[in-house]
Amino acid sequence: MLLKDKVVIVSGVGPGMGQALARIAAAEGAKVALGARNEDFINTVAEEIRSGGGEAVAVSTDIGNAGQCAALAKATVDAFGRIDGLVNTAYIHGAWVTVDEADPEDWAKVFDINCLGALRMTQAVLPAMKAQGGGAVVNVATMSQVNPFPGEGGYATGKGALATMTKHMAKDFGRFNIRVNATRMGWIGGKPVYDYIHGQVANGADREAVVNEITGRIPLGIIPPEEECAKSVLFFLSDYAKVVTGATLDVNGGQYMAP
Template structure:
């Protein structure tokens, strides 16, 4: 199994890729420490993991609060004795629309969660990784930090662009402790959240979900909207031993859409 006997923290465990990653990590042999704001949802995912024979800790965590980040790490250490990997997937979406009408003062919250929240989690876990001289951190970013998305969220793109930069800076600093830091750039993720969003769009545009999805897929070189489960596997690769010699890297996990016109 890819993550056999590892202890992995995953933040942002919501109904999309976060949930998929938590369940896949457990299936691949990891003990999973999950953080997100909604305890009830986390408890559901924890129950699913345990019903399948896995081990998990679920703790409501707001990554904009350093004390809560420390508490999540401490809960993992108390239950499993160590932390091998951290997947920073928590985010705040921000508003969509053009720059002219943007609420610039409102960007702070998105940046605080999507970028600074990952930094807080890294600071919380690094002392434990340094003590063992081993660990891996992966920061989940977005293709929007590389490529403009018409009508997309500027604050989200900016936050995740900063997160990519922070990943490389941190990778250079902590490599001496045998700690790896990498980032991923995600695009469309096919799953319930996107499907629900397309249903709303289809109703407004008097068309079908299938028609909109087909239009999106045509702009992606692989010809499909990447399934969240497959994308989650690629993210988890960075906390596995298969990437022991990879740090400071940024991987596009978006079906190649980043290079499409």
């Protein structure tokens, strides 16, 4: 099992890849702590993990609040005794507008969650990781940083800052044997993307044409399933990545290939 006996926190456990990360981490042997603002949803996912024989706790968490991040970290240590891994996947998108029409205040809110929220959450787990002699953090970013998509300027800028911060975290935390890496996600075959497709169809578009427009840009010819995307993220928490830090992995079916 990839994460046997590890304790993993997943922030931003929503109906998209967040819940897949939590479920797969548990299936791979981890004890999982789930954080998100939707308390009912994370309680449901945690109960499903426990019903399947796994171990999980859920704590309502707004990563815009340092105190709530600290509470999630404390609840994890209280329940499981340590913190081996953190996945910073919580985000907000902000307004879908081009940069010329962007509201700087909207961008500030996006930056506060997408970048500074990950900083707050990482700082919250640092004492436990330092005390036990190491750990691993994965920051989930986006392909839009390097392959712009109309309307995602604010979201991509916040995630771009997160990717830059990843390298500084890796440099600064290395002396504590704490690894920090990032993943750049593309289209993810889960509820948010399928809702987008359904919305296009509801507005009169042909479903096959919408899907083909997306997959036509992806060398593998598919919308990458969220379960497979989640596995790529969780790899960085595993012992197979013990000497990998400061890296960024493109998880997008080949749509964007870093030089």
